[in-house]
Amino acid sequence: MDNFSQLWPLLYRALLETALMVSISIFFAVLIGLPLGILLYITQHPLLFKIKPLNATLGWLVNIIRSFPFIILIVAIMPFATWLVNASHGPVFASVALSIAAVPLFARLVESSFNSVGDGVIEASISGGAPLYLIVTDVLLPEAKKSITQAITLTIISIIAFSATAGVVGGGGVGDLAIRYGYYRYDTLTMIVTVIVLVIIVQIVQWAGDFISNRAEER
Amino acid sequence: MSIQLNNVSKTYHLKGRNIEALKPTSLKVETGEIFGLIGYSGAGKSTLVRLINLLEKPSTGTVIVGEDNLTELSSKDLRIRRQKIGMIFQQFNLIESKTVYENIEFVLKASRYNKKDVPARIEELLKLVGLNDKSGINAANLSGGQKQRVGIARALANNPDILLCDEATSALDPDTTKSILNLLKSINRTLGITMVIITHEMEVIKEIADRVGVMSAGEIIESGETYNVFSHPKEKITKDFVQEIYNFEVPEQIKETPENQVITIQFLSENAEENYLNQLYRDFDLSISILNGRIEYIKEKPLGFLMFQVSGKVEEIERLKTHIDNTHGIERVGYIG
Numbered sequence: 001m002d003n004f005s006q007l008w009p010l011l012y013r014a015l016l017e018t019a020l021m022v023s024i025s026i027f028f029a030v031l032i033g034l035p036l037g038i039l040l041y042i043t044q045h046p047l048l049f050k051i052k053p054l055n056a057t058l059g060w061l062v063n064i065i066r067s068f069p070f071i072i073l074i075v076a077i078m079p080f081a082t083w084l085v086n087a088s089h090g091p092v093f094a095s096v097a098l099s100i101a102a103v104p105l106f107a108r109l110v111e112s113s114f115n116s117v118g119d120g121v122i123e124a125s126i127s128g129g130a131p132l133y134l135i136v137t138d139v140l141l142p143e144a145k146k147s148i149t150q151a152i153t154l155t156i157i158s159i160i161a162f163s164a165t166a167g168v169v170g171g172g173g174v175g176d177l178a179i180r181y182g183y184y185r186y187d188t189l190t191m192i193v194t195v196i197v198l199v200i201i202v203q204i205v206q207w208a209g210d211f212i213s214n215r216a217e218e219r
Numbered sequence: 220m221s222i223q224l225n226n227v228s229k230t231y232h233l234k235g236r237n238i239e240a241l242k243p244t245s246l247k248v249e250t251g252e253i254f255g256l257i258g259y260s261g262a263g264k265s266t267l268v269r270l271i272n273l274l275e276k277p278s279t280g281t282v283i284v285g286e287d288n289l290t291e292l293s294s295k296d297l298r299i300r301r302q303k304i305g306m307i308f309q310q311f312n313l314i315e316s317k318t319v320y321e322n323i324e325f326v327l328k329a330s331r332y333n334k335k336d337v338p339a340r341i342e343e344l345l346k347l348v349g350l351n352d353k354s355g356i357n358a359a360n361l362s363g364g365q366k367q368r369v370g371i372a373r374a375l376a377n378n379p380d381i382l383l384c385d386e387a388t389s390a391l392d393p394d395t396t397k398s399i400l401n402l403l404k405s406i407n408r409t410l411g412i413t414m415v416i417i418t419h420e421m422e423v424i425k426e427i428a429d430r431v432g433v434m435s436a437g438e439i440i441e442s443g444e445t446y447n448v449f450s451h452p453k454e455k456i457t458k459d460f461v462q463e464i465y466n467f468e469v470p471e472q473i474k475e476t477p478e479n480q481v482i483t484i485q486f487l488s489e490n491a492e493e494n495y496l497n498q499l500y501r502d503f504d505l506s507i508s509i510l511n512g513r514i515e516y517i518k519e520k521p522l523g524f525l526m527f528q529v530s531g532k533v534e535e536i537e538r539l540k541t542h543i544d545n546t547h548g549i550e551r552v553g554y555i556g
Contacts, residue, residue: 047274118310118312120308120310120312121312121313121314121315123274123308123312124306124308124312124313124370124373125325125329126274126301127272127274127301127304127305127306127383128301128302128305128306128325128326128329128373128374128376128377129298129299129300129301129302129326129329129330129377130298130325130326130328130329131298131329134325134328134329138314138317138325138328139314139325142314142316142317143314143315143316145316
């Protein structure tokens with residue numbers, strides 16, 4: 001590609017694809033990962049809901065998914081993803097794998113966010129006779145709000161990075177553009193522009209995340 | 220409401236080792252009294268107080284609060300029962316991201332308190348602890364003393380019969396400690412709440428405890444009426460605690476010999492010190508100089524110590540000692556100084 005006007009339509013389309021993939025994946029990462037993270041935390045806490053076998057099973061499952069190199073994960077879950085979204089390529093199809101990769105990552109981040117909540121306040125809640133659900137909604141979540149917001153930021157950025165690989169199943173996106181045009185075709189202009197765009201996106205996400213998490217704390 | 224611990228003990232299993240945090244202990248706390256437990260860290264007092272509301276499950280024994288055997292309750296019944304056993308903590312343990320109002324609201328939510336009555340109840344509690352104007356402030360922005368007041372309001376929200384205090388003043392400065400102790404005392408008087416207070420500070424015990432248990436190495440080694448325990452301490456650790464409040468030390472330059480001795484006496488009644496000393500000056504041919512003297516009030520009863528140096532003939536000193544030993548209300552003690 002010789003100039004920017006040729007690149008622009010491709011880049012525009014790639015941006016939309018990235019936005020779509022990230023939105024779908026972060027939605028499911030939070031929807032499933034948040035309860036999973038809560039479960040991981042409470043099943044190991046002696047004062048809450050300690051069930052060692054359940055905690056071990058969940059932890060094991062999470063670790064297995066997190067061990068997969070992303071590209072192998074995409075291929076491994078292809079039949080499942082095809083069945084789920086009734087398609088075999090494209091950004092929505094790629095989002096299945098992205099979500100599956102993001103859920104355990106986010107769940108672990110949520111779990112460690114709770115670890116920063118002091119045992120003292122949990123002990124006080126138990127001694128006040130509070131039921132488990134109230135401790136989760138009124139103690140753990142508000143106390144960990146700032147670090148959970150940071151976990152969402154980190155997960156979004158990880159999804160953006162993962163999504164570059166989504167090109168193998170026609171997912172598209174900015175990262176894929178960088179690899180296919182910039183890297184394989186030795187197209188320096190595309191390479192430079194896409195990398196700059198990615199840097200800007202990540203910066204914006206980080207900045208917005210920090211802004212929101214600081215506001216959560218100042219409330 | 221009374222508390223009865225029957226042969227409770229607690230053993231932790233850590234990496235294949237058994238650690239006996241609490242040896243089999245029985246204890247009865249009567250309705251409406253303030254029972255203090257004093258001991259150095261690691262004495263097992265924190266474990267003992269946590270057994271009362273079963274934050275720690277006893278390895279053996281039963282915990283009976285009022286009519287209920289807590290050790291036999293289902294986990295749901297135990298949760299409901301705990302709403303009637305308030306607890307406050309050294310580090311306050313508030314929900315830092317929430318306001319004072321929301322912190323108290325939390326335990327009212329837990330007990331399904333009638334929603335309509337919640338604001339009035341919270342206002343009443345804040346008035347009781349003297350924080351009427353702090354309702355909307357974030358817990359994180361309060362001072363230590365204010366946090367503990369919120370902790371107390373939260374602990375009292377569901378009208379408990381019992382209040383457990385886990386080193387409640389240990390993170391506070393002396394003035395704030397006094398004001399919190401006064402608040403606890405007035406709550407005990409006006410609401411008749413039974414209190415168990417654990418601490419390593421004599422200040423707390425002598426100010427507020429009706430009865431006291433001295434803990435060491437996982438057991439209560441000495442207990443009774445606070446004044447009696449500290450005026451006639453038997454165990455070394457109890458004596459150390461008494462020494463701690465009087466803080467008497469024999470000056471280094473004094474070399475004790477048979478002709479030159481340091482004597483410490485204890486007065487069990489008020490205003491006796493001066494008269495008694497005059498009498499000693501008059502009746503004995505000795506040179507007497509005062510090294511230290513102090514009266515402390517234990518549960519509002521005075522307990523005074525006087526340390527003096529006597530020099531003169533050995534026989535005269537012996538006669539003085541015999542005289543002291545035969546005087547009612549005055550005792551020679553060896554553990555001070």
